[in-house]
Each structure stands twice: as structure tokens, then as C-alpha cells.
Amino acid sequence: MAALALVDAQGEFTIGEVAAALAVRPSSIYNHVTGKADIVEAMRALIFAAGPPVAVSPRSTDPPVPPGAAGTADTPPDGWQDALRTLLRRYRDAFGRHPKLIPMLTAHTVSSPDVVHMYDDIATVLTAAGIPAEQLLDVMTVLDSFVIGSALGIAAPDQIWDPAHARTPALIAAIAAGGRGRARADRAFELGLDVVLGALTGLRIPAGPPAHSR
Amino acid sequence: MAALALVDAQGEFTIGEVAAALAVRPSSIYNHVTGKADIVEAMRALIFAAGPPVAVSPRSTDPPVPPGAAGTADTPPDGWQDALRTLLRRYRDAFGRHPKLIPMLTAHTVSSPDVVHMYDDIATVLTAAGIPAEQLLDVMTVLDSFVIGSALGIAAPDQIWDPAHARTPALIAAIAAGGRGRARADRAFELGLDVVLGALTGLRIPAGPPAHSR
């Protein structure tokens, strides 16, 4: 079934092509899968095949936890930040290894077991970090949105940022100063990681509940 | 041609269906568009049809700053934050009004003029806010990723967060505590807006260049 992952080299695939790659007639395919959507789901599961286990409980032997650090400025990056960073990077890399496949996967978002398992880990880390339960789902949704959006950015890195279409000096200068291609997408993702993880610090319970935005 | 936008009510469309909606034969369609992809692009342009102009230069006469509002410390949210917030909300709402259409639009990201114009505005606001030119493109990419990802979240708000698949108490509790449907997606987006705008404050030039993340 891994022969299907090879077909993402061209951005789309056809039942006939898969059959040809397996040296078989198209109708034979239906002895193993229920349809094309089934193949897409199989590819999704294949992409999220578990990597090495992340240290999910990041408070093993580290009491350098800030006891009274209500300050926003100098909170040291402790275990939960590294764990979360690792999880989010892995999440995005799962897409990033097969950029052409991403649009097909986002066509209909399904709760594949592997994906949910990843969210289990993220929820555990966030809870350990002190994110209040009422905000947990929203925080996870923000993380999810950022990761998915970043993954889509990998699929077409330079399309939107064509300087020929820019009309404003600020945008033209930005495009000139920024990089190109995959490297730019990777760098932006790391910046976003810093932004999101930094902001998360301000949401932690010991710092007190934030003013709700309504 | 607006009859095509009606076809997003079912999540997909066919040349034949469009023809039927226009009381015409399928082959007639090709007198007005070059193909199906052309129709998708027309829908994209239609969605981003310009709304009321945003106050792009946001430092006019506004000292009615809400004191002690969201954000990390006590940096007062000045004009550029409101302007950026408006732009990003509009960007996401453009998608949000047609959730079924989003997967089709993300299938191939194209630089529609209206979209680029929106980035022109965002770049101008960010520059006015003091984001250094070297970081501008990365910051915009982060914003873009978040907005696109949030838009996709609108399309299927509760798919991933099905409690039946969760295995961890933290995630189960989070799902129980969080809301459902479009309201939850909207709330998460507003939270992400707070997070991103708050973090942007730390990147402004007067605060000095941040430690680069490599």
C-alpha cells in the first residue's frame, strides 16, 4: 500500500495509476480498499505513523519551576515548552514530508486515530504546563490552526508572495528581504512557534486568569 | 456567474450543475470561462470582494485605549492592533461565509489580486507598528498560516474533537469544557488573535531586535 505514497510525487493520483504501479488491473484494487477515499485515509494514517515517543510528562526531575514567577519577561523555557515544541514540529513535519498530499488531506478533515493520539499528548503537556481547563480546547484549536495553516504554506511557498502583484512599498520590501521556498516556510514556522509558546506562558494558571476577551 | 456561489451549499459542484442552474447546456459554459479551474478562481475573487476600507494608517486620533486589556504585560493596544485585528478578522470571515468552499480554494493557492491587496494593507500596518523589515515576511506568513488554518477549522469545527476518540483525561476534560460548532471556532480565533497580537508587541523595533531563533 506504500506504493500510493509514491504517487504524491505528482500531486494527484488515479485508481488506474495505483493499479499500474502494483502491476494489477484497476478493478483488483477494490479487493483491498472500499474506494478512493479509503486510499486517502490510508495515506493519512501512513503519514502520522508514530515516531519516537515524546517525553510527554515533562516534570520528571526538574523542580526549577518558577515558584512565584508571575512576571511575563523572564520566565525560563522549562520542560513543557520543549515538549510542546517537539510535538508541534512533528505534527507539522508529518505534513511537510509530503507537501503535495496536504490539500488532499485537508479536503475533508477526519479524526484519524493517530491524529487524536497526538492531541492527547498535546493536551497532557498543556495541562501540565498549567493551562486552565476552560481554555484548553481553545488553545489547542489555535495550535491546530497554526500548524495546519503552516502545512498548507509548505504546499505552495511562494505563490502568494509574488512581488509583481504587490502595490505597497512595505510589502515589496518585505518580499525582497524575506527568503524563498521551503526555507522561508520553515523559518516562519519557527517564528510562529516562538510567538505561540511565548504567549502561552501568559495563560498559565499561576499567573492568574486572563481577562476574557468578550 | 454568482449562481456558482450558490453551489457551495453542497460542498462541490459540477459543470453540468452550473449549466442547469443557468438554464443552459454544459458546453455553453465554455463560452464564458476557460474551464472548471477558472470558475473556482472566479469564486475566490467573489469572496474577497472588497468590503469597507479599513483605516490602514491607524494613528489618527485614538487615545481611547482600554487600559490593562489583553496582552502580556501593560503594553497598551494602540491603533495598529485594532487595524490589524480588523484586517485579519475580515480575511478569515471572507472564508467563513462559505465554509464548504474553503477546501476547494486551498487546493491550489493562487495569488488573486484581492488577496494580495489585503496583504498590502497588512504589510503597511505591520510596518507602521514597527515590525522590522527583515521579519515582516515571516510575521505575515505566521498570520497567514493562522488565518488559513482557522478558516479550515470552520469547515469542520468538531470533527477532530470527538470525545469518543480521546484517550487522555486531559483531552476528554478539554472537550467537555470547550464549546461546540461555529461558536467554538470563533472563540478560538479570537483567542489566537489576542495571542498573536500580543506577541507582535515584543517584535517591534523600539523594543529592540529579539534573539534570532537559530
Added chain:
DNA sequence: ACCTGAACACCGTTCAAGT
């Protein structure tokens, strides 16, 4: 259990022909 050929309904698209 798996493969095969033939057939199905349905696509998007082209084009010569009409008006």
C-alpha cells in the same frame, strides 16, 4: 482469497454547426 474483463454512470472538454 485474489485477479480479470466488460460494463455502468458520470466527468470535463472540444468542436462543427447553428442563430
Added chain:
DNA sequence: ACCTGAACACCGTTCAAGT
């Protein structure tokens, strides 16, 4: 300038038949 019918190559899928 626009519509039409017929035809094209190509889909995904089904199924009776083979082994």
C-alpha cells in the same frame, strides 16, 4: 456573440466470471 448536440478521453465503481 452565444447556444447546441454529438463526440472525445477519462474517471471511479460494480460484478459475474474465472483461478
